[in-house]
Amino acid sequence: MIFNHFIENRYRFLAEVTDAVCSVWPSNRVGVRLAPNGCFNDMGSTDFREQFLYVAKQLNALDLAYLHVVDGLGFGFHELGEAMTLAEFREVYDGVLIGNCGYDKETADEAIAKGDADLIAFGRPFISNPDLVERFEQDAPLNEMAAMEHWYLPTGAKGYVDYPVLASST
Template sequence: MAHDNLFVPHGVGDLTVPNRVFLAPMARNRAHDDGTPWADAAIYYAQRASAGLMISEAVDVSPLGKGYIKTPGIYTESHVEGWKPITAAVHANGGRIYCQLGHVGRIRNSSVEPEGEPPVAPSAIRAEAKTFTHDGFQDVSRPRALNVDELHQIMANYAHATRCAMRAGFDGVEIHSANGYLLNQFLAPGSNTRDDAYGGGIEHRCRFVLEVVDRVIQEIGAHKVGIRLSPLGEVNDVDEPDPEALYGHLVSELDKRGLAYLHMAESFSGIAGNPEKTATINAIRKHWYGFYVANGNYSLATAEKSIAEGWCHAVAIGRLFLSTPDLPSRWHHDIELNEPNKDTFYGGTHAGYTDYPFATLGRDGHSYVG
């Protein structure tokens, strides 16, 4: 019943987390069109503040970094002011929250703000992928290739967004280098065919990611910076022909920088029962000696086992935490979880966002949901 391994405090960067059940970053598409977060996000995140650490939904670092409608930003004063009551509500409930900084790169339809502009990418290669627009899910547009001056501007965008996030009250930032978005696109040879210093061999393809990481570290220190990777390339058309070589090098370089944590999207279907996936992820994570956050369809049983056996230090949970705001308590007391409503995952109102019930323990020792 106690599941002790999940509820041992641990240091993460300059924080101490009370448990190893983290809130994974999840797009909810409920921000205003200008990127200002929706006021009810304060309720949503505060409800889940019992997480060891919360990682926000992906937050755009610039207008061209926006790939989906109604995603929040963190690059204007209105964005900063919009996030302040959200982080304040989290802290008032005893929680800790990192801001996930993202840029979608080529995973964008030209109809998404700014109006009519093509997406940008390492190379002018369209992804076989879709994005969420005002007309529903549509194919992404063909991107244009970024020049080197623009790469330096994007690095500056990340630095600016980091400063904005800290002014908005976040405890740190997570750099989104996963799921086939811009930084991940530089890593993958199928989306990066450049012949300059940012393309070609593994070291060159890792260069942009590492330079972004270094710029963010310059702003707030490595102890407040995490990064998310997805080595198996399972979404948004990023091929990974040799993930062990590519990510072994990248993770080794990241480890030298002393980041707060490495957050690995190990597999979107999970790695339990898949020896090949497990072996690949294990070969990569051996290059990392810091705090390791595992993500990928973890259950209470697999989370407990993975932490007990030293596979990871914490697990980041998505859908189960979306539908069960008091997930750590429910896992601690073996209480049944709420069923997620897939129809309300993206966009909409408070329904399926802030109205999932909490569980309580009655004097008779039984659990009640409501």
């Protein structure tokens, strides 16, 4: 009889890396990031839900600093089933859980208030809003999102350090 060990075997590499890293630093200084819905670099398999819940359960035993889950679909979705949610990870992961991708202040606050995540991480909004935290604090509008062709520029300040901060109110 042939057993399907794919789920356990796919976790082996991450398990060995986490073990190695945690042998150097205390586990509560080490974080892991997962992208269960992503399709970047051909990611995705039909058993993604079983796979990622298995991984999250294994990681739950390691007392890590955090588990960071890219749950949003804004960077592409493999469409191999219903997208995984933070709530699913919350059920199997007791430690600090971070969500990410496509959030704004309102949806981030909502996810935290519902208990689906402890923190929400922001990527692209920080590129075009160097003072993102202050803007959130003041409920101020955000700058327009940087265009993808401005994410990586070989030289110069354009698209790198030239996004305007909020005009000073004093």
